[in-house]
Structure formats: structure tokens, C-alpha cells
């Protein structure tokens with residue numbers, strides 16, 4: 001991939017895609033192609049076929065998806081399956097037809113079996129049953145991985161799949177109905193501070209542990225992998241550090257300078273109690289994350305206040 005290469009970023013308005021777009025622009029890449037979902041519905045096979053045939057991208061970043069969030073897992077199973085299977089099948093297939101040199105598929109760390117030993121190693125994929133609430137999304141992602149691997153085996157395509165841990169960043173979704181934990185906490189503490197509230201109530205016990213990665217670190221890892229990784233096997237991308245939700249809430253409280261108390265709503269579920277990736281494969285290739293969580297949260301808070 002060089003500065004003149006024609007690169008298609010699918011999903012360039014999303015958290016990952018927008019960060020990818022900004023990073024490639026900053027690094028001097030001059031031939032990036034993007035389409036909004038209104039201009040090109042990636043579920044539409046004919047439209048995707050025509051797009052690839054006309055544009056003939058050399059490299060593809062597959063960051064378009066119907067992204068799963070815990071609050072919507074029960075309600076949106078069919079959408080997770082249908083939309084993700086259509087988007088990724090269309091892109092992967094026409095990337096093969098039009099001889100794309102390399103494609104990077106963004107899968108997710110939430111596709112490992114429910115009881116896989118932690119930290120989660122790449123070899124654990126498909127070694128046991130999935131978390132039922134997450135099954136539809138996970139099965140779609142696993143199908144995408146299997147497509148990349150099968151197109152490599154059958155047609156020699158250089159398609160790779162990465163499994164990011166929980167991401168956060170400035171261009172995140174801050175809608176409380178459908179957002180992830182970091183934007184939810186940021187929004188709650190920010191509003192509580194503005195309103196002069198005495199306390200903030202957070203769902204669960206605070207005991208569940210999570211790993212987080214700033215999206216700029218993810219994009220840095222993906223650019224590194226586009227240049228240096230050409231294997232069939234999936235690869236984890238995380239920070240390697242875990243933190244309880246209670247510790248995360250304390251950090252967020254500090255970042256936002258909220259003086260009140262934290263209360264826990266034990267009637268709400270914690271979700272899985274632990275989810276930590278084993279990042280040794282990526283680290284051994286020579287990549288490590290660089291943005292510490294506290295620094296990352298400060299960075300997001302400084303730039304996302306208009307979303308809050």
C-alpha cells in the first residue's frame with residue numbers, strides 16, 4: 001500500500017472508518033474512495049458490483065457494519081444477521097472479482113465462545129458455544145472471517161480479519177439508547193455535572209472487567225497489519241489491560257471533574273464478567289498500543305463535548 005494506492009474505506013462515517021479516513025489523509029494517502037450509505041447501500045449486490053467494477057479499488061478496509069450493542073441484542077438479531085451478512089458478502093466477493101490486492105475485515109472480540117479461557121487467544125474461535133444474547137452478531141462476523149479465509153484458500157486473495165477489543169473515540173455513538181459503556185458514562189457524568197446532581201446511577205455491580213482501546217490505536221494497528229500481515233489466521237487487537245467498570249467509572253468521574261457519588265443499579269445485568277484479549281501475536285509482530293486509557297478518555301472528552 002503506497003501513498004497513491006486506491007483505497008476504499010467502507011463505513012467511513014463510523015467510529016473506525018472516520019478515524020481510518022483521517023489517519024490516511026494525515027499520512028499523505030491521496031486516492032481514498034468513500035461513499036455514504038445513501039450513495040451506496042452495501043447490502044445491495046448490484047450496486048456493490050457496479051461500484052467495484054467502475055472504481056476498481058486496490059485496497060479495501062471493511063469497516064461498514066450493523067454494530068451490536070448490549071441494549072439492542074434481543075431486538076435486532078435479524079438485522080445483525082441480514083445486514084452484516086449482506087454487506088460483508090458483497091464487499092468480499094466483489095473485492096475478489098475485481099482483483100483487490102488486499103482487504104481488511106473488521107470482526108470483533110465478542111465472537112469468542114462464552115467459556116473460552118482468558119485472555120482470549122485466536123485459537124479459541126469456534127471451540128465452544130457462543131454467548132446466546134450475542135449469537136446473531138457473532139455468527140455474522142464468523143461468516144465474514146470464514147469468507148476471507150476461504151477466498152484466500154480457493155482464489156489466493158490476500159484478505160485478513162482483525163478482532164478489535166472494545167473501542168472508544170471522539171466520533172463514537174453518544175445516544176444513550178444504543179451506545180457502548182464509555183460514551184454512556186461520559187454522557188451521564190457530563191450531564192450530572194452540568195445539572196449539579198448529587199449522584200450518578202450506573203447499571204450493574206461495577207465488577208465486570210473490560211479491555212478498551214482508543215480507536216486511533218486500532219487504526220494504527222490496522223495500517224501496520226495492512227503492510228505487514230498476510231496470513232489466513234485471525235488476529236486480536238487490544239491494549240492487553242483490563243479494568244473493572246467501577247474503576248472505569250472512577251476514572252471518568254475524575255476526567256469530567258464530577259464531585260458527586262456513584263450509585264450502582266444492581267437490578268441491571270453486568271453482561272459477561274470478563275473479556276480480555278491475548279494480544280501476544282500482534283505484539284510479537286512488532287505493534288503495541290500507545291494511548292493509555294486515562295489519556296484517551298481526556299482526549300475524547302475534550303473533542304466530543306458537542307455530542308454530549
Ligand SMILES: NC(=O)c1ccc[n+]([C@@H]2O[C@H](COP(=O)([O-])OP(=O)(O)OC[C@H]3O[C@@H](n4cnc5c(N)ncnc54)[C@H](OP(=O)(O)O)[C@@H]3O)[C@@H](O)[C@H]2O)c1
Pocket residue numbers: 010011012013014015016017036037038040041042043062063064065066067068087106107108109163164165166167168180
Ligand atoms: N466500536 C467498537 O467498539 C467495535 C469493537 C470491535 C469491533 N468493531 C467492528 O468495527 C467495525 C466498525 O465499527 P464502528 O464502531 O466504526 O461502527 P459504526 O460507528 O456504527 O459505523 C458503521 C458504518 O457502517 C456504515 N454502514 C452500515 N450499514 C451500511 C450499508 N448498508 N451501506 C453502507 N454503509 C453502511 C455506516 O454508515 P451510515 O451511518 O451511513 O449507516 C457507518 O459509517 C464493525 O465491523 C464493528 O463490528 C467495533
